[in-house]
């Protein structure tokens with residue numbers, strides 16, 4: 379029963395919630411909250427699946443002393459001591475736990491090594507061709523395309539091409555630089571990586587695929603909000619149009635990234651922000667979502 383409840387919860391979060399959340403109008407009004415929501419959904423799916431697998435493998439109850447007997451109980455279930463259905467469930471649980479414990483560290487390792495290699499190459503390129511401009515707090519690189527982007531890391535670098543400097547007026551450039559600084563200060567590369575990790579470990583799971591795409595979109599809205607607070611919406615809107623060419627680095631946090639059409643609409647007709655009480659209530663609810671599977675197990679297994 380616990381296992382079915384957990385699987386049902388994971389299935390709802392995997393197949394039903396992402397579509398609704400992706401279409402939710404409030405996300406553009408509170409993009410930071412929406413990012414938390416996507417992370418909460420993704421990690422709640424992961425925790426539910428892991429706990430469902432553990433419950434299927436361990437036929438334990440409050441009467442067992444869990445820490446002492448877990449291993450023996452696992453073996454009993456695998457040997458068929460809890461019946462044929464219990465044996466099948468135990469093997470499925472073992473397979474799922476094995477998959478989780480192999481795929482997640484592998485995906486993390488792949489992302490870390492690939493990201494590190496790309497970043498080193500970017501830094502070498504900046505070192506060779508870039509000119510540090512202290513007045514801009516950015517590195518200028520010669521390039522025929524107009525672009526501005528962030529090379530994230532422990533010491534993030536804002537990069538602007540010579541063509542972008544040529545096309546942007548001072549207020550537009552200031553707005554673009556604020557946008558990139560917001561990516562750096564908000565550690566947006568980590569928010570993107572947290573979503574991308576699950577998608578890389580378990581591709582084609584709708585909740586994870588949606589989360590990666592939506593977090594990539596929402597960090598751009600967060601950075602826009604920061605830039606608008608300092609520079610106003612119009613310079614950034616004009617800069618978006620001026621920079622509307624593909625970024626040379628698809629992994630970079632690009633000034634014209636996300637959904638440029640949506641960003642432009644949002645800058646020209648800003649939606650009203652969510653009221654504070656609604657934001658606080660929603661933040662608490664999303665933060666508690668990954669705890670729900672733990673509560674399900676606790677209530678089912680530990681209740682007297």
Ligand SMILES: [Zn+2]
Nearest residue numbers: 631632633635
């Ligand atoms: Zn950006």
